[in-house]
Amino acid sequence: MDFWQDCAAALKEEVGEQEFVQYFTSLEPSMVGNKLVLLAINEFFLKHIKQNHFDKIERLVAKHAPFVSGVDVQIAQMTAAPPKDDKPSVSKKQKTTSRIAESDTVMDYFTFSSFVKGKSNEQAYKACYDLVKSDKQADYPFLFIYGSSGLGKTHLIHAVANSCSKAGLSYCYFEKDGFKRFFEGVFADNRSGKSSVNSVIKRIMKADILMVDDVHLITSPHTSQVLLSLFDEFNKGGRRRIILASDRHPIKMEGFSSQFLSRFSGGLALSIEPPDIETRVQILEKKAKAVGLDLPKDCALFIAQNIFSDVRALEGALNRVCHSATFTGEPITLPLVRSAMRDLIEARARAINADNIREVVAEYYGVSSRDLIGKKRARNIARPRQMAMALTRELTRDSFPEIGQAFGGRDHTTVMHACEKVQELCETDPLFYKDYTALKATLQL
């Protein structure tokens, strides 16, 4: 298996250290006959590797080990099965009856009960929950959930799908670029006379709920036209509902026609923000419980304090801890967690520094990065400067004097004042707090 070391080194180069540490270090390689099988710790890791890195892995394996006949990624045996309570409430048989044929599959585990509600996501959660549970027709033509990657948009959509059969509803779901892929196939069939676009639309119209994930990926005029027709048809249909998810607010969608954008602006758009620390701890506890892992509170807190960008990164950290405990046969304690997460924390610390924080903050506020190290004291410069200094303090290990140095040789008391001011504004000004969390999430991607 020496060849895997070479492939891993090349992968690290290609995908970057942070992505590598997060997703590749827990992969277990093994040979089954002439085939390389990579064992992933859970379904999410499996999907992430398959969707984002599989072609790179295949290419590098072909280069470093031409004798290998193929590559597969599978889920490793988990240490424990999910307890009954956390299993989806809908049986496979029920699910197949509520999912219409055109739909992509949904994950059983993504249910409302496995989703942790917090300030950052409760409105989106409630809107999704009500959409399935409530009998009355929604007041808006469709629900639009948006937010950065890994914050639970797909989980909520799957939760809706998983609840459908109990509510006597059917659904059609398109994942990631599923809508685009599916309709490209339909257009090809249409050209060759195998089936018509209209007949496919009619079949989709049989569903009570249409859900399209990552809707910002639908940029081709043909495909967006189909979505537009579905919008209009669904809205005619009384109790039918649509949920769309995207990484950005409808008004920030690019490459869509004005006709499309005007439809987008008519729905209920709700954002999901990065979770606060309390929610992060609860998420970790819930995920640990779901796989029968005994995660002490101080360990959950340590992980939550160090991983704040998105829930997927939290899961990655938990998986590393789980892997390390299984590998060493030791119970989960703070020293084990610290050691399992060391390279993750170090990689992140290396990736974020005062210079790139300054660049990101300057770009966000539309000012020049040079101004942030300059002498100007106008508020439109001073606030972003304070924001950048406070973020540097929070996201790096730099001391107050070091930060002062990085921001034009300022005194350490100026940095301390900036940090206090930012904290005060976060507590009193919701818009400022929104900017702060958005910047923090961007920097931690």
Ligand SMILES: Nc1ncnc2c1ncn2[C@@H]1O[C@H](COP(=O)(O)OP(=O)(O)OP(=O)(O)O)[C@@H](O)[C@H]1O
């Ligand atoms: N509030 C939450 N409670 C429990 N798990 C969560 C929560 N938010 C996110 N997750 C988990 O985080 C992982 C990523 O979530 P999900 O795939 O839904 O993100 P997303 O917002 O759709 O990201 P992307 O835009 O990259 O597709 C999933 O495993 C999901 O279960």
